[in-house]
Amino acid sequence: MAKEKAAASRKTVASSGTRPRRPRDSLSRDIIVAAADAVVQRDGLDRLTFQAIGEELDAHPTSIYRHFRDKDELMLALIDSLRARSYTGAMIATDDWMADLRGQAHLIHDHYMRYPEFALQMALRRPTDFTSMEFSIGALRRGGYGPEEAAMYARALGQLVRSASSIQAALAAQPPDVKDADELMWQMDYQRLSPEEFPNIAWVGSNLPGIQDPRAWEAALDLLLESIERQAPVNSGRPDA
Template structure:
C-alpha cells in the first residue's frame, strides 16, 4: 500500500541536485524523534512539517509515514519522549505528599524552561502516553494521601497541572523574546514602576521596590506553596465535616 499523499510531499528535485538520501533501513523512530526535537527547537511546532523533518534527516517525507501516522502522532510522541528524558523515572513517592507535589511541579517547570520555543504547545497537549500516565498516577496518589476525597483529588489534579504549566509557560515565553524586548519588560519593574508619581499611584510608589517580574523564581515557588496550602485546608475541612456529629 502506498504512503498517503499529503501537502508535505515535495515537488521535483532541482536539476543538478546530488544530495543523497539515507538508506531505507537507517531511518528509525529514534532517529526521527531526535531530528524532530532539533526542528521543533529551531522552528517551533507550528512550523513543523514532515517535509522540514525529512530534510533534517535527509530522507523522503513519505518514508516518515512508515513510523508515524501523521504529524500529530509524531508531535505527541515527541512531547512524551522529551518529558521522559527530562524526568522520567525520577518521581518516587516519599512520606510527604506536599514534597512529592512540589517535586513534580519543579520537574515540570524545569522541563518547560528547557524547551521555551514550544513550551506553550507542550503544556497544552494531552499525550495519552506512558510518561503522562505516570505523572497523573503520581499526582493523584499524593492528593489522596493529602486527605482529599476522590472527587476533590480529580479536580485539584487538573487545577494543579494547569497552574504549574501556565506559570512555567509564561516564563518560557519571556525566554524566547528578543533580548531587547525581554530586558525592557524586566527593567520596567525595576525602573519605570519606581518613577510613577506617588500622588497618582500611592500603593505602587510605596511598594515599588518589592514588586516582582514574571521570571522571578520566588513567584513560581510561592504559587506552588499557595496551592499546597489550599489542598491542606480543603482536606482539613473535609475531615472536620466527617467528624461533626449528625444534627450538629
C-alpha cells in the same frame, strides 16, 4: 560558527546534487522524532518542517509521511518524547505526601523551562499525563483527602502549575535582547506611574519582582501547597475518607 559551517555544508552538498540518500527503509518514528528535536534545538520551533527534518536525515521529506501523517502528529510524538525524558522514573512516592506534591510541581516547571519552545504545545493532554495525575491523586489520598476533593485538587494543582510554568517558559523562549528590553520596559513603566493614581504600587516601589524573577513562581507554589496542607484531613483532625 560551527552551526553556520554545518548548515553551509549541507546547502553546498544539496546544491551539487551528490548528497547520498538514506536507504529507503532505514527510517523509524524514533529516528524522525530525534531529528525533529535536533532541528528545534538548533534552529527553533518555527523552522521545524518535513523539509528540514529530511535534510537533517539525508532523506527525502516525503519519506517521513510513511511514519507521520502530518506535522501535528509528529509534534505530539516529539512532546511525548520530551516528557518521557523529563518524567520517566522521576516521580517516586515517599512517606511525605506534601514533599511529593512539591517535587512533582518542580519537575513539571523544570520540564517547561528546559523546553520553552514547546510551552504552548505542552498544554495538550497526552498519555504521560496519566502517570502525573496518578501520582498527584496518590499523594492527596495519603493526605487523607477523599475521592472528590483529591480529584479536584489534583486537577487544580496541575492546571495552575502548568499555566504558571507555561508563561514563564514563553518569556524564556524570547531572544535575549527582547527579554532584556521587555524587562526594562516593565520596570520603567511602573516607575513612571503616578503615586496619586497608584499609591499602592508606589508604596511597594522597587520590591515589585520583575517579570523574569523566579521568586514569584516559588511564592505562588508555596501559597497553593500551604492551602492544600492546611485543609488536609490528616492535619485538621477531620476523619479520613
